[in-house]
Every structure is written in C-alpha cells, then in structure tokens.
Amino acid sequence: LCTLTDVKKDYRMGEVRVPALRGVSVAIEPGEFTVFAGPSGSGKTTLLNLVGLLDVPTSGSVEMEGQDVLKLSQAELGALRARRIGFIFQSFNLIPVLSAFENVALALRLAGHKGGDRKERVTRALSQVGLGDLMDRRPSQLSGGQQQRVAIARALVKDPALVIADEPTANLDSKTGQAILDIMRQMNEEGGATFLFSTHDDMVMQVARRVVHIHDGVVIEDEHRTQP
Amino acid sequence: LCTLTDVKKDYRMGEVRVPALRGVSVAIEPGEFTVFAGPSGSGKTTLLNLVGLLDVPTSGSVEMEGQDVLKLSQAELGALRARRIGFIFQSFNLIPVLSAFENVALALRLAGHKGGDRKERVTRALSQVGLGDLMDRRPSQLSGGQQQRVAIARALVKDPALVIADEPTANLDSKTGQAILDIMRQMNEEGGATFLFSTHDDMVMQVARRVVHIHDGVVIEDEHRTQP
Numbered sequence A, B: 001l002c003t004l005t006d007v008k009k010d011y012r013m014g015e016v017r018v019p020a021l022r023g024v025s026v027a028i029e030p031g032e033f034t035v036f037a038g039p040s041g042s043g044k045t046t047l048l049n050l051v052g053l054l055d056v057p058t059s060g061s062v063e064m065e066g067q068d069v070l071k072l073s074q075a076e077l078g079a080l081r082a083r084r085i086g087f088i089f090q091s092f093n094l095i096p097v098l099s100a101f102e103n104v105a106l107a108l109r110l111a112g113h114k115g116g117d118r119k120e121r122v123t124r125a126l127s128q129v130g131l132g133d134l135m136d137r138r139p140s141q142l143s144g145g146q147q148q149r150v151a152i153a154r155a156l157v158k159d160p161a162l163v164i165a166d167e168p169t170a171n172l173d174s175k176t177g178q179a180i181l182d183i184m185r186q187m188n189e190e191g192g193a194t195f196l197f198s199t200h201d202d203m204v205m206q207v208a209r210r211v212v213h214i215h216d217g218v219v220i221e222d223e224h225r226t227q228p
C-alpha cells in the first residue's frame, strides 16, 4: 500500500537543521493493524504525516499504491487524502465554527460522497463514538475526550482505505478507548481497512499485529506478531 | 486549602442548559496528592477549572484559603492564580509566538518573581522535563509530548502552593511520564505543594494518595489511601 525508502525529514529553523527522521525504510501492506511506538519526540507524528501525504520527505521516496508521491500534483495529492485516507490528528484540528455534525459531514463531502444518506452516515459515525446526543455542539463546548472522538468520527465516516491515528486514545478513559478500538478492529478485519497508529497507550499496543519501534528518527525494531 | 460546597456548574448554549457538575462537595487539604478520575465528559476539567479559579460556580461555594471566591475582585482572583496556582491545561494553551523559554519565563514574571535568577529557574524547569536543548523552539516546532512538557514546566517553575494538572501525561511515553511524576512527588513530599490531577493514566492513579471518582457531574466515591 505504502512504501518508504530511506526517508529523511529535516525541519529547518533559519540556519538550524533538525533531522526528525534520519533514514526510515518501511513497507506497509494493505490490511495491516500497525503501531509506531517510541518516546516523545522520536519522530512518530513526522512519519505519519509523510504516510498520510500531509508532508513530503527531504530525501528518499514515499510511494502510495505504486506512485511516487513527489510526482503527483497538489490536486492529485489532495484528492488522494480526501478520498482514501482518514487522519486523526494528535491535536484534533477540528474546525471551531462548525458543530461536531458539520465537522464530520464536511469530511464526507470532501471525500466525494454523493449519496443521499449523508445525514445517516454522519449520525452513525458520531453515535458509534458515543456522541449521538452532542452532535450540535461546537468543539469549544465539548470535553477534551469528546473533541478527540469527533476527530475520530470524522476520519472513519468516509470508510477510508487507510486510517492514520496519531495517539487517538490519549484523552480517553479505558472504557471509551476500548470501544473505539473495537470499532477500528472491526473495520480492519471485516472491511480490510489499513490502520496505522502512533500511541503511548498499552491497550492499543496489545492489539497491534505489528509494532515498529522508533527512536531518535530511526527504526530500531520491526516486530511482527502472529498472536497480538 | 480549598473547599467546594454543593457546587453546581451549568453551561448554557442558548436555551439549552448543560449541567456539567450537579452538586459536588469536596474539601482539599494542603499537601494532598489527589486524582480526579472518571469517564470522558464526566466533569473533571470543569471541576479543576473551578478549583483553579478559572471559572465560577453556577451555585454553591468555592472557598480558597478561607475566602469565598465569589467575594474576590477580578484583580484579586488574577493575583491568586498567577502567584499561588500552577495550571497544566489539557490542551496546553501555550502562546504560539513565544519560545518555550519565553512561555515559561512569562509565567514566572506574572507570578511576581523579582529575582535575578529568572534565567536559571526557567532553564532548570525546562531541563527537568527533558527540554533543555529545545528551549528556543516555538510550540509549532515541537512534538505533541514536547508541547505538553512546556506546559508542565510553565506551571512548576514558580514553585506554586497548588498545582492543577489536567491529564498531564496524555501525550507522554511511560518513561517520560514517570520522570515527570517523580518531580511532582518530590515537590509534594519535600516542598509541601498540593497536587490535583485529572487523569486516565494508570501510572498516575497508582501514586495518588486519594482518588475522587466522578461520574456524570457528581462524586460517586472518595477513596483515601494510606498506601498508594
């Protein structure tokens, strides 16, 4: 599905060059349920942003479904992101002036969804994460964990081929987090959607079938499990 | 130190009234190391905002060091918050245009700190949370967990009488989270600072000496432990 080959990513701050990823090579197969684990600052978000086509590498290549992303136009990248990739951001990135319902509905519209069942699909996505009664609230009228769940519903509503979840349970109690993990496992096992996580949460780690350990911008271990 | 008596807090959204806290009575003694635990949306942040004087109750009373907070002027409340209370926000609330160093230094200045050792104290606070090399970065140039640690350093640098920490380890790996918890325990056991947490993190729960369980806006259990 997605192949990173010797990917390096530098952030520049004036003269200073920060090597956030220092040569990462990873191949993601369709249908994976994979966690990127590592200490704070090790490069997980940077890596997920590259796989999610939100950013481009400084050197090395990112291939998505066989295409070199550096050869795609901005319009093609945008279309791929909107339709095929659901991204759950570490800091949620909800649109403040829209309600929870509208935030999720917008994602569905941007995905090219034409059907008359948009209202049903948005309602279902928000109900699944336990926010069925809170759909008309704006983000500032929701608790931290409720905002996180809107971000999750927004990523999942379009039934994407690839879900990238950057610390999706950080603000959730274990019961709520478990319920959401179950939804994701079902989408993966029945629907074949690929799931990539960054997490510090043991509960998520335990159900991963593959754990890629990252430290200081490099992969230090790639752990494939037959039994999660 | 702080006493809540039959505190209710409603949020209003036009005609709709949302009862976030529905009658909470809790007394906090100086030197406590206490966690407020409960599901997402149960009222923890709302409760911490009241104890931290960031908000006022709809009914019931909040007393801080014997004074009814509703009788204090805005200036007196502001001075109390700036000098005596260190608040770690669930969404960090760092000032985007200031560096990590400047964010922490500002808190120290607002606390009325006059000494010539400000630079040393800020540097020490940031080094303690592992950000000694990243002090000149702005928040957007830091990872999620690094931003959380700036928020922590900013609360702790002024050596406050009361630290209110709203999910302070949500974005941290367990090793980093443990290190920060150790610093907080030391400030509590040696310095006598009072610590109030909201958390979903078992590691924090385990070292609490008191756990107040909150569900749907009320306290359902107040668990005092002799052995954490």
Ligand SMILES: Nc1ncnc2c1ncn2[C@@H]1O[C@H](COP(=O)(O)OP(=O)(O)OP(=O)(O)O)[C@@H](O)[C@H]1O
Pocket (backbone or CB within 6 Å): A140, A141, A142, A143, A144, A145, A146, A171, A172, A173, B011, B012, B013, B018, B019, B020, B038, B039, B040, B041, B042, B043, B044, B045, B046, B047, B090, B198
């Ligand atoms: N500005 C607001 N307007 C309306 N309702 C609000 C507002 N802020 C919070 N609420 C509601 O008040 C309740 C308590 O929110 P609070 O933020 O205290 O929960 P919490 O326990 O901190 O949750 P979490 O663990 O998800 O952070 C929630 O049901 C939330 O939706």
Ligand SMILES: Nc1ncnc2c1ncn2[C@@H]1O[C@H](COP(=O)(O)OP(=O)(O)OP(=O)(O)O)[C@@H](O)[C@H]1O
Pocket (backbone or CB within 6 Å): A011, A012, A013, A018, A019, A020, A038, A039, A040, A041, A042, A043, A044, A045, A046, A047, A090, B134, B140, B141, B142, B143, B144, B145, B146, B171, B172, B173
């Ligand atoms: N815009 C930026 N400019 C400079 N450095 C940056 C920028 N964004 C991130 N970094 C640095 O790149 C490194 C990797 O950051 P990244 O956000 O990928 O870490 P992470 O593994 O997601 O951490 P966390 O678990 O704390 O979220 C960090 O050292 C961070 O300080």
Ligand SMILES: [Mg+2]
Pocket (backbone or CB within 6 Å): A044, A045, A046, A090, A166, A198, B143, B144, B145
């Ligand atoms: Mg991150």
Ligand SMILES: [Mg+2]
Pocket (backbone or CB within 6 Å): A143, A144, A145, B044, B045, B046, B090, B166, B198
């Ligand atoms: Mg909260």
